[in-house]
Amino acid sequence: MMNLDEHPTVRHFREADPAAEEAIGGRVLEASWLRRLASEAGADDAGCIGIGRSELDAQRADILRVFPWAKTLLSFVCRMNRENIRSPARSVANLEFHNTGDEVNEVARRMVRVLEQKGIRAINGTMGFPMEADRWPGKMWVVSHKPVAEAAGLGRMGIHRNIIHPRFGNFVLLGTIILDAEIDEESHPIDYNPCLECKLCVAACPVGAIGADGHFDFSACYTHNYREFMGGFTDWVEAIASSANARSYRKKVSDAESVSMWQSLSFGANYKAAYCMAVCPAGDDVIGPFLNDRKRFVKDVVRPLQDKHETVYVIAGSDAEGHVARRFPHKTAKRANNSLRPTSVPAFLKGLPNVFQRGKSKGLNATYHFTFTGGEKIEATIIIRDEKLQVLEGHSGRPDFQLKADSRTWLKFLAKEKYLAWALIRRKIRFKGPPGLLLAFGRCFPA
Numbered sequence: 001m002m003n004l005d006e007h008p009t010v011r012h013f014r015e016a017d018p019a020a021e022e023a024i025g026g027r028v029l030e031a032s033w034l035r036r037l038a039s040e041a042g043a044d045d046a047g048c049i050g051i052g053r054s055e056l057d058a059q060r061a062d063i064l065r066v067f068p069w070a071k072t073l074l075s076f077v078c079r080m081n082r083e084n085i086r087s088p089a090r091s092v093a094n095l096e097f098h099n100t101g102d103e104v105n106e107v108a109r110r111m112v113r114v115l116e117q118k119g120i121r122a123i124n125g126t127m128g129f130p131m132e133a134d135r136w137p138g139k140m141w142v143v144s145h146k147p148v149a150e151a152a153g154l155g156r157m158g159i160h161r162n163i164i165h166p167r168f169g170n171f172v173l174l175g176t177i178i179l180d181a182e183i184d185e186e187s188h189p190i191d192y193n194p195c196l197e198c199k200l201c202v203a204a205c206p207v208g209a210i211g212a213d214g215h216f217d218f219s220a221c222y223t224h225n226y227r228e229f230m231g232g233f234t235d236w237v238e239a240i241a242s243s244a245n246a247r248s249y250r251k252k253v254s255d256a257e258s259v260s261m262w263q264s265l266s267f268g269a270n271y272k273a274a275y276c277m278a279v280c281p282a283g284d285d286v287i288g289p290f291l292n293d294r295k296r297f298v299k300d301v302v303r304p305l306q307d308k309h310e311t312v313y314v315i316a317g318s319d320a321e322g323h324v325a326r327r328f329p330h331k332t333a334k335r336a337n338n339s340l341r342p343t344s345v346p347a348f349l350k351g352l353p354n355v356f357q358r359g360k361s362k363g364l365n366a367t368y369h370f371t372f373t374g375g376e377k378i379e380a381t382i383i384i385r386d387e388k389l390q391v392l393e394g395h396s397g398r399p400d401f402q403l404k405a406d407s408r409t410w411l412k413f414l415a416k417e418k419y420l421a422w423a424l425i426r427r428k429i430r431f432k433g434p435p436g437l438l439l440a441f442g443r444c445f446p447a
Contacts, residue, residue: 027120031183034074041110042103043076043175044168047152047187055151055189059144066142067123069180074111075145075152077165077172078104082286085171086278088304093278094270097173101127104175111177122179136230137340138347145174153187158195159202159214160276166194169283194282198290200298201276204305206312206331208323210276218354220320223336224313225273228264231339232313236261238337257311272313275305317446319359338447341415345376345407348414349391352445358387361444366437369399376407384444401433401441416447 004010031048038046051060051070063070084096108124115122125142132140146163150156155165155172162170202210209221226232236253243249264270279302281290290297306328313336314321324333340355342348361384368382381397383390405413409428412418423429431438 028182028184029072029120031185031187034072034183037111037114038074038076038107041114042078042107044079044172045154045165046074046076047149047154048072048074048183049148049151049186050183053151053186055147059147062139063143063178066125067121067178067180069121070178071182072179073143073148073152074177074179075148075154076104076107076175076177077149077154077163077168078107078175079168080171080173082169082171085274086301088308090270090272093274094268097271097274098268100173104173108175108177115177115179115181120179120181122177124175124177127173127175137342137351140230143176143178145176148176149174150189151187153190156190156193156195158193158280158282159197159199159216160205160210160280161216162277162280164194164280164282166190167284169194169286170277170280171283171286196282196287198281200279200281200302204275204279204302206273206275206310206324206328207314207320208327209320215358217319217357219315219338219340219357220318220323222340222354223315223318223320223338225271226269227272227313227336228261229269232336233261234339235337272310273305278305315446317360317443319357322359342411345372345378345410348411349378349380352382352391353389355445356389357444357446358389360446361387361389361440364440364444366400366440367397368437368441369395369402371395371402371404372407372410373404374406374408378407382441384441389444399433401431401437403429403431403438405429414447 034048035046049055050072051063056063056073063073078100080096080100085093087093104127105124108127112122112124123142127145132142146157146161149163154174155163158164158170160170163172163174164170165172199212202212205221207217207220207224209217209225211217222231239252240249243252260270281287281297289300307330309330309332311332311334312320312324312328314324314333315338316335321333321335324331338355340351342351365385366383368384370378370380370382372378372380379394381390381392381395381399383392383397405423406428409418409423413420413423413429418428420429
């Protein structure tokens with residue numbers, strides 16, 4: 001048996017760098033060098049933060065689970081060409097999204113290669129299009145880029161939930177490098193929010209996902225803008241599976257929609273809107289035309305998107321469906337299924353804020369006590385009051401309505417695999433309180 005110390009590879013390693021065994025880990029890097037590395041790799045701006053920063057509290061465990069040696073996160077941005085994103089021809093806009101996305105991934109890969117060559121362990125997660133599909137419908141990505149970018153001084157989130165870089169505006173895509181080395185100096189958030197609160201994103205969004213008061217309707221945005229991503233793809237597959245023949249399928253899905261899905265599958269998933277990014281005038285390099293002639297900016301940039309005749313995907317009975325009919329009657333609202341089906345009771349409770357429809361909750365002021373039995377024994381309180389939602393662990397306060405359900409049956413009911421009447425007859429689901437409160441609850445979370 002060969003002595004490991006005599007192996008040629010081991011000898012080459014030690015002869016090349018006698019201190020190499022101690023070189024990996026434990027070193028402190030200059031943050032200025034890391035930022036310069038990012039620039040040379042093709043990034044337009046970068047910042048660095050330590051893994052211990054409070055801004056990472058919500059995702060630190062996830063990061064360390066994937067890369068236990070994480071000590072520093074390097075956040076960077078790559079600029080997009082603005083006029084492409086603003087084009088009513090979404091093929092032009094999506095080409096820019098995909099090209100810049102590929103650039104972000106390549107920039108990150110080049111940086112990781114340099115770090116690796118210097119004996120520093122590092123990884124880069126994907127810019128977008130999360131791939132940890134086994135976690136669906138939970139968190140499918142390694143790192144949440146936006147909070148890292150904010151902490152690293154690369155901008156702040158506007159009311160449209162996009163990062164606005166102080167110079168480049170929201171016309172950027174984000175990347176993050178996670179590395180096993182400490183830095184001598186950390187970046188810090190900028191001291192103002194570049195968002196102008198001009199509300200052009202509110203005016204342009206076809207589904208009303210962005211409220212003038214800053215409220216964000218995740219479900220509306222997800223259902224339309226991401227129609228050809230994960231959830232919409234699932235809906236499309238089920239449309240195929242439930243069709244008796246080609247004629248039946250064509251009644252559900254137009255030829256143009258089939259071609260669009262093919263295009264997304266062959267070229268890359270396409271956004272249906274992203275109009276909030278297109279119309280945003282914030283950022284030093286972007287703001288000029290807006291300040292010089294606001295009416296002209298609205299006419300040239302906002303109106304073409306508002307006036308576009310297009311299909312807008314909505315959940316039946318949702319706030320978005322009403323918004324399209326009210327604000328954009330020339331656009332065609334098409335009902336789509338909500339594919340955000342929870343696979344556990346905790347996932348159901350955690351996901352409620354994402355699908356809550358505050359418009360449908362108007363006039364409802366009630367406290368609900370949920371008790372789940374069977375495989376998952378969980379108690380929760382759901383309060384809907386003044387068009388706001390609150391989800392609490394355990395039973396809190398005096399309930400107006402009480403529901404007790406076998407956890408497995410409840411999940412099958414949400415997935416439309418069991419009917420409520422069936423569950424009530426078999427006492428798998430029981431309730432105490434006015435039936436109207438149960439119906440009102442359902443209207444706040446349309447499927």
